[in-house]
Amino acid sequence: MHPFYKGIFFVIYLLPSYVFGATQGALGTTSSGTVNVSITIPALVQISGLSDITLGSASSFPAIGSTTACVYSNVASPLGSYFVTVTSSNASGGNFRVKDSGTDFIVYSAFWSNTITVNQTPPSLGSGTKTAQQTGGSATSVTCSPAGANANFSVSFNSTQVEGAPAAAYSDTVTILISPT
């Protein structure tokens, strides 16, 4: 066979099996085949360990509530880093709002801390706005073992925000989205 055609034959028929393919065993007193295993792990994140925040009947202000969270991130640079986007289901103009059964709303402030401690140092979160890159996520444990948590989400109602609201029960659902970029 002409060397050129040999080369074509090798590239088309043999090279793929050498580089990519599983190999098959032959009949014999033992038989051996190979399987190539490949797994592509993308940048993965996970948030867990969240709890509801119930302030009850707030009589002193600011009224503060929080929940710890566990953030896992395998992002390598920097290790365990992530971004947070928190969105209020009753948001308006980037403001977090709770709502009663009617048409009344109360604006409140929301904060993210990359430790388990409440930190309400301004600026507060804007609903639907991704934060700057956060650090402190666990890169080794999806349950943030052994501490169990490594972040904190907190809310605050000050007297100015509450003063215009009729007495009622107000609620909101906040979605916390963690992303690697």
Added chain:
Amino acid sequence: MTAKAKKCMPTALYRNNMPVTYFNMRMSIVTICLVFIPFLAFSSYFLDEISRLRTFKKIKKNCLLLFNAICLISVNPIYAANPSAATVSVTVPALVQVSGLGDITLSPTNLGSPATGATTVCVYTNVLSPLGSYYVTATSLHASSGLFRVTNGTNFISYGAFWNTTSSSTQTVTLTSGVKTAQQSGGSNTSLTCSGSPNANFNISFSSIQIAGAPPATYSDTVTLVVSPS
């Protein structure tokens, strides 16, 4: 027997696994050397002389026919003496074959459930007890202490590997890298290709815990599956 004679000896005639042509061949050679060659020389000379006489041409022809017949009878006993004695013997050992393997490629997008993958397998075995039985030894190229591992060249992720004696990917037999399993069953003893229906399954699983410690990258491994009859 000379080497030349051995080379000429037919190899397909045996009786009780022993060649039956040694003696006959030796006698034939002796006969040819001591009897027929001198006879041929003498008769050729003699017949040439008397063939000058037209009346002896018929005699010459008949003598040559007789000579040829004698030669055939003398040589052919090697084959004719034992026309039905040929015995063909072959021993078939316990044979196995693994085929139908495919690569396993995974791209998990979340940590909520294990990342799993599988390839069906065709196992042929002629082992009799029990029929269709075999053993499997799976070895990870990047194994450590019996753990199957993928690597990106720097980091490693261990994973679970399993064997199933059906085409199902149910994780029935947990594999340890380099360790032969207990005897498996279900191999085909009639078809090297399992008649197109796989009869085993090799499958793997990455738990979220196993993935969690690894930075983003593509990790790979090569698993060698050895099927053996014992």
